[in-house]
Amino acid sequence: MSRVTPVFGLFTLIALVDGxxxxxxxxxxxxxxxxxxxxxxxxxxxxxxxYC
Known part of the structure; x- marks a missing residue:
């Protein structure tokens, strides 16, 4: 689980900046x-x- 935590942190940071x-x-x-x-x-x- 500790290897997954940085990925969630990165996605949270991207979402907070992208919005x-x-x-x-x-x-x-x-x-x-x-x-x-x-x-x-x-x-x-x-x-x-x-046509696109």
Whole structure:
């Protein structure tokens, strides 16, 4: 169990930093969200879809 604890600590640190950073980027970007994540997920789900 002691070998797993640093991994949980790392994930907690990433979550604590990533949330406010994403929120500030969203606020400074005027509320626009990037479609990169959506298109990447769509392409990984259906690689034969040539419209994305």
């Amino acid at each position: 406010p950073v994403y929120s500030n980027l969203h606020r400074w970007g005027g509320g626009w969200k990037s479609s990169f994540v959506y298109l990447y997920a769509k392409k990984s789900r259906d690689p034969t879809d040539h």
